[in-house]
Amino acid sequence: MRGTFLRNLYKSVRLASLGQMVSNTLISGLLYFEKGGALMALTDPVTVLPGVGPKREAGLASLGIHTIRDLLFYFPYRYDDLKVKDLAEAADQEKLTVKGIVVTDPVISRFGPHRSRVNVKLQIERSVILVTFFNQPWLKDRFQMGDEAAIFGKWDAKRRSLTGMKILATQSQDQPSMAAIYTVNKNVRMGTLLDLIKAAWERDQQNINDLVPASIREHYRLMSDAQLVHGMHFPDTPAEAKAARRTGVFREFFLFQLQIQALKQLNANSSNGLAIPYDNQALRALIATLPFALTNAQKRVVNEICADMRRPNHMNRLLQGDVGSGKTVVAAIVLYAAVTAGFQAALMVPTEVLAEQHFAKLTKLFKDFPVKLGLLTGSTSTKKRRELLSELRDGRLNLIIGTHALIQKGVDFHALGLVVIDEQHRFGVNQRKILQEKGQKPDLLSMTATPIPRTLAITAYGEMDVSTIDELPAGRKPIATMWLRKNQIDQVYRIIREQVQSGSQVFAITPLIAESEKIDLQNAEQLFVDMQKAVGNLGPVALLHGQMKPDEKDQIMRAFSDGKIAVLVSTTVVEVGVDIPNATVMAIFDADRFGLSQLHQLRGRVGRGQKAAQCLLIADPKNEQGIARMEIMTKTNDGFLLAQKDLEMRGSGDIFGDKQSGLPEFKVADPVGDFPTLEAAQKIVAQIFKTDPHLLQSDHQPLAAYLAESRQMLGSLD
Structure with a gap:
């Protein structure tokens, strides 16, 4: 099996047509394997352990555990303190350990299929308490009259009883002081997982070699990998568990940065991209026609992007800016830069309405310049589509704007040099990759207003x-x-009526949460009815929600964009990028159900014209965090400040939403709480690649081996 793995890796190096940096790094790792680097010993499948058959293997796989290494580095998320506690000091519903003498025979009772309870009484000093275990009938045989037992469970102070969670020890057993608690599911029991981790530790503890170089571990007073594994799973003291977590946080960030910066090295390889020698004078001429002066920030990012485009490296750059900061103008300038160098450029956006708006703006901007634009969406007629595809193939069309239609089969380019993706988090990794593969590694600029x-x-x-x-x-x-x-609410409706009467338009947003779409749809429909009553005959009110067909949604958004709708009642399907200059009010109902970043994005849909705009947050928050979100929204329009506050309040996983965040899942580390360690790891890894880009030094060869063996790295090289 290991020989096959090595052959496949060698084949990857030969066939991937990579630059010298990546090839050398992988070969360095392969040589380390051949010399007997113990990293490979831990890649054995979990089936080498006793008791792991196909069913248990599938259960472990559901936790992301496939190899011995996966098992050893599957760390607990917390520990229970197993030290015996005096009941006089115990708080109600506290989890604690008690030790006493069994004074009754255990009694088992059943109350339904697979439902049971075992009751037993313990004498603790002068008190007798009832201990109950639910749905663990086999524990009946663990208790004998007169034996001493230590039990961990939840204390009910009023009833003077304990809901047992686990039996920790009897008279003949040593009692640990801490218990590791793991994330498990219905396929794998906690006890089973811990038994397998112990078996893996006994089998392979001597094969756990260090990845973080010794000089770095020494400088930061970190444990070895073997000490880390022992300290995380089987700590003898809280101090050992704390030191292990500190080491685990650094190690996780360090290896993450190793993979990330290896990818950056790959992108930096000059044989892996395009040089786009744009015409600087042509760009100056375009900028001179703008009806406004670029801000210093816009000038700076244009220079950064254009400098990247001139280099033969592959550009992979993210352009971020607050709502209304002028990202579209920057995109237009760099798209034109690619055209002046003889390349084609593509701008992909998430919706047809947004594509049409961009097409109209860019057509106007480029009217006196040698740019031939095309618009390709799902609504493009068959005849027009055939014409556009022909012009793209032979190079007569040098700038295409479109939706997902751009990544369909049959859309081929003559010389695609630059891809710009607007609201990039709306597209999956594969969708972005498909568009990039329609050219010879075109430069990529992703944009986000978050x-x-x-x-x-x-x-x-x-x-x-x-x-x-x-x-x-x-x-x-x-x-x-x-x-x-x-x-x-009467004040809200009064403000809306005044704005509609003055000829302005209004957004009215109600939240949508996936678990209760029917309830939220009813809320939206009720708000629609209430809004119609409030606005009366002052103007048309429309309803937009996620259960509508795409054509219906596009039709409503077009009507709103054209000024035919006065008030748009919508769930959050309202597209973030759509530009409605005449909209002056954003009313957000149940605003406490949104995060700060989403509230700020919604607020940014108004105030895009000459009229003053306002955002109304309608909410009765039920906790301090909800109140804090409402208060900070009224105090600042700074999206970067709000994003940082959102991160602190909600954590990294919730900022973009679970389905589209793309954030790595760390097992031990917290990117927010452990940010100084994350920064330190980034700087250390950058220095390693700067001084030893091919990871050929002896203390870096395990890192090269890690990259070579890593599925993430190999996936990126295919």
């Missing part, structure tokens, strides 16, 4: 270079934000 704190930039976008527009154009009016309670 400001990203440095914490997330390092984790979610670590392999990308990040350009930030941190300055709003002059004259951009801040959006006044008010927080109103639900008993102030």
Whole structure:
């Protein structure tokens, strides 16, 4: 099996047509394997352990555990303190350990299929307490009258009883002081997992070699990998568990950064990209026609992106900027840069309405310049589509704007040099990859209007270079934000009526949560009815929600964009990028159900024209965090500040939503709480690649082996 693995890796190196850096790194890792590097010993499947058959193997796989290494490094998320506690000091519902003498025979009773309880009484000093175990009938045989037993469970102070969770010891057993608690599921019991971890430890503890170089471990006072595994799973003291977690956090960030920066090295390889020698004078001429001066931030990011395009390296850059900071203008300039160098460029956006808006704006911007534009969406007629595809293939069309239609079969380019993806988090990794593969490794610029704190930039976008527009154009009016309670709804409707009467348009947003779509749809429909009554004959009110067909949604958004709808009642399916300059009010109902970043994105849909705009937050928060979110929204329009606060309040996994975050799942580390360690790991790994880019030094060869064996790394090289 190991020989096959080595042959496949050698084959990957030969066939991938990589640059010298990556080839040398992988070969260095393979040589380390051949010399007997113990990293390979831990790649044995879990089936080598006694008792792991096909069913148990599948259960472990559901936890992401496939190899011995996966098992040994599947760390607990917390520990229970197993030290015996005096009941006089115990709080109600506290989890604790008690030790006493069994004074009754255990009694088992059943109350339904697979439901049972075992009751037994313990004498603890002068008290007798009842201990109950639910749905563990086999524990009946663990108790004998007169024996001493230690039991961990939840204490009910009023009933003077304990709901038992586990039996910890009897008279003949040593009692540990801490118990590791793991994330498990219905396929794997906690006890089974721990038994397998112990078996793997006994089998392979001598094969656990260090990945973090000794000099770094010494400098930061970190454990060896073997000490880490023991300290995480079987700590003798809280101090050992704490030291192990500290080491585990650094090690996890260090290996993550190793993979990320290896990918950056791959992108930096000059044989892996395009040089785009754009015409600087042509760009200056385009910029001179703009009806406004670029901000200093816009000038800076244009220079950063254009410098990347000139290099023969493959560009993989993220452009982030707050709502209204002028990302579209920057995109237009760099798209034109690619065209002046004789390449084609593509702009992909998530919706047809947004594609049409971009097409209209860019057509106007390029009317006096040698740019032939095309628009390709799902609504493009068969005849027009055939014409566009022909012009793309022979190079007559040099700039295409479109939706997912751009990545369909049959869309071929003559010389695609630059891909720009707007609202990039709306597209999956595979969708972005398909568009890139339609050219010879074209440069990639992703754009997002969700400001990203440095914490997330390092984790979610670590392999990308990040350009930030941190300055709003002059004259951009801040959006006044008010927080109103639900008993102030009459005031909300009064403001909306006034704005509609003055000829302005209004967004009215109600939340949508996946677990209760029917309830939320009813909420949206009720709000639609209430809004119709409130607005009366002042203007048309429309309803938009996620259960509508795409054509229906596009039709409503077009009507709203054209000014034919006065108030749009919508769930959050309202597209973030759509530009409605005449919209002056964003009313967000149940605003406490949104995170700060989402509230800020919704607020940014208004205030895009010459009129003053306002955001109304209607909410009765039920906790301090909800109140804090409402208060900070009324105090600042700074998206970067709000994104950082959102991160602190909700954690990294919730910022973009579970389905589209793309954030790595760390087992031990917390990118927010452990951010200083994340930064330190990033700098250390960058220095390693700077001084030893091929990881050929003896203390770096285990790192090369780790990259060679890593499925993540190999997947990126295919």
